[in-house]
Amino acid sequence: MNHWRVIDTGLRPAAQNIALNRALLEARQAEEIPSTLRFLRFTPSALLGYHQSAEQELNLDYCREQGIAVQRRITGGGAIYFDDTQIGWELYLHKRDLGTADMQVISQRICHAAATAISALGVDARFRPRNDIEVDGRKISGTGGAFDGDALMFQGTLLIEFDVEKMLRVLRIPAEKLSDKAIESARERVANLKDLLGRRPDASVVRSNIVEAFESEFGVEFSDGDLTLSEHRRYQAALREIDHPDWVGLINRPAADMPIVEAAQKFPGGLLRVAVTFDRQTMTIRQVWFTGDFFVNPRRSIADLEAALRDLPLDRLEHKIESFFAGRQVDMLTLRPADFVAVVRLALSQPLMASNS
Amino acid sequence: MASVKGCNIPDDLYYNVETNVWARKEGDGTVTIGMTAYAAALAGQVVSCTPKKVGRSVDLNKSAATVESGKWVGPVKAPVSGEVVAINDALSSAPGTINSDPYGSGWMVKMKPANWDADSAALITGGAVAAAFETKMNADGFAGCGA
Structure with missing residues (x-):
């Protein structure tokens, strides 16, 4: 049986955690370390996806006021708020561990295993395309990945006792999404393990479930380990680059290039409101939020539709x-x-001005 | 023109099969590089591409551009060493071109090669291309482009 390593790097600032991402991925690529599962936690941080711009994604004034660090991940996907009420997990693997080079297949396989681990705590967690894990339509874990040659890193969050309102304030979203009602509605789309279980789950049980699920998925056995000297050396070099304004500002586009547009329209079936974050450069819908006065069953369909429309080229x-x-x-x-379709088109037919900053 | 498991792999280009990138020597001495149709199929729909800036020098097999697809981010590795002399600006507004036309309008950067003769000697071209990619696809467990 193959032996993989499990490490826990504890609670750290974002720059250190991202530098460790880079260091461990490089070390795995250089075959200096075995395949590894890492657990991690963050002091309050707003984390951009690799290709995102802070101005377009975050409420930077709020982050400054609240002492929330702004950092850029090496993985793809959207901006998230990460604090010590969440646990992060990451796998560092070699492609030969997986038997396929198809990146979508790899992320699905890892997400299914992570969902099994979360389900073992006593909830019904499932993979939701493209990269979320959900419980009854509510997101409980978001994921993303990075690769370098034959090495890859795939990471996920797990919400234990998450502050949804704080997440909404950190992200650049329509102002009306911060009303009490909208915050309540956002809470219905996010699942906290503590709420679902009626108690805060024991962190060591969460970790051991994740370890067991990945052991079973990949037919391996994990042994506890520590960072190696080569990882420390790579980490110090990576930290110098990543704990720097040039890294955070690597992609820097103005908020006006990604306006948030809104519309409301009355149909025989009810009133539909929509807010759309629209990337004018790529003519791509980044995100939509539907609200209004209409009946839909199951209720999760709206959250699923919003997830399906993320990063969608307008012509599709x-x-x-x-x-x-x-x-x-x-x-x-x-x-x-x-x-x-009609209400989204209506929103996008307006002059595409930045509707908030 | 070669087709391997449904993937278009033109045999007049130079390839690093391992890193899944192509190179084309242009009449002006520059080298255009990009991802292969096979690399694009493995990645899925590309949503972002950030090339290295013009004027930067890139070592052999180091990142010349960074691409994102399906929340995965990774490097496109330079098959030759040299200096970036042009980048494909059109990719920032239409990154999907990398999937739809990987050898044409989906090109990523042009480099002024530091040592084309030595670097290109390690690349594969012509009649050997199809077999090299077929071996790689089999090793990767790949069913085929469009499969």
């Missing part, structure tokens, strides 16, 4: 919404899939 909007509803049973009385 109609097709994506039609195929989303064609692929599942959703009862929404007389509201039609075309109504969702």
Whole structure:
């Protein structure tokens, strides 16, 4: 049986955690370390995806006021708020551990195993395309990955006792999303283990479940370990680059290039409101939020639709919404899939001004 | 023109099969580089591409550009060493071109090679291309482009 290593690097500032990402991925690529599972925690941090711009994604004034560090990940995906109410897990693997080089297959396999680990705590956690793990339609873990040659790193969060309101204030989102009602509605889309279980789960149980799920998925056995000398050396070099404004500002686009536009429209099936974050440069919908006064069952369909529309090229909007509803049973009385298309199109037909900053 | 498991792999280009990148020597002495159709199929839809800046020198097999797809981020490694002399600006607004036209409008950077003769000797071109990629695809457990 193959032996992999498990390490826990404890509570650290974002720059240190991201520098360790770089160091361990490089060390795995150089075959200096075995495949590794790392647990980590963050002091309060706003973490950008590799290709994101802080101005476009974050409320930087709020981050400054609250002493929240702003950092850039080496992995893809969207901006997140990470603090000590979450546990991070990461796998550092070689492609030969996986038997495939298809990146989507790899992320699905890891997410399924992580969902099994979370389910063992007593909830029904499942993989939700593209890269989330959810419990009954509510996100409990977000994930992303990076690769270098034959080495890859895949990471996820696990929400234990998460402050949803703080997350909303850290991110650049429509102002109306900060009303009490909107915050309540956001809470319904995010799942905290503490709320689901009625108690704060024991961190050591969470860790051992994750270890066991990955052992079972990959047919390996984990042994506790520490950072090696070569990892320390690589970490010091990576920290010099990453704990620096040039790294955080690596991608720097103005907020005005990614406006948030809103619209409301009355249909026979109800009132639909939408807010859309739209990337004018790539003509891509980054994110949509649907609210309003309409009936939909199951309620999670809206969260699923919003997830399906993330990072969607505008010219695929109609097709994506039609195929989303064609692929599942959703009862929404007389509201039609075309109504969702229409209200998004209405929002995007306005002059694309930055509606908040 | 070679097709390997449904992936277009033109045999007039130079390849580093291991890192899955192509190079083309241009008439002006520069070398254009990009991802292969196979690399693009493994990645899935590319959503972002950030090339190294013009004027930067890049060592052999170091990152010449960074791409993102399906939340995965990774380097496109330079098959030759040299200086970046041009980048494909159109990719910032249309990164999907890397998937739809990887050898044409999906090119990533042009480099002024430091030592083309030595670097290109280690690359594969012509009749050997198809077999080299077929071996790699089999090792990677790859079913085929469009599969």
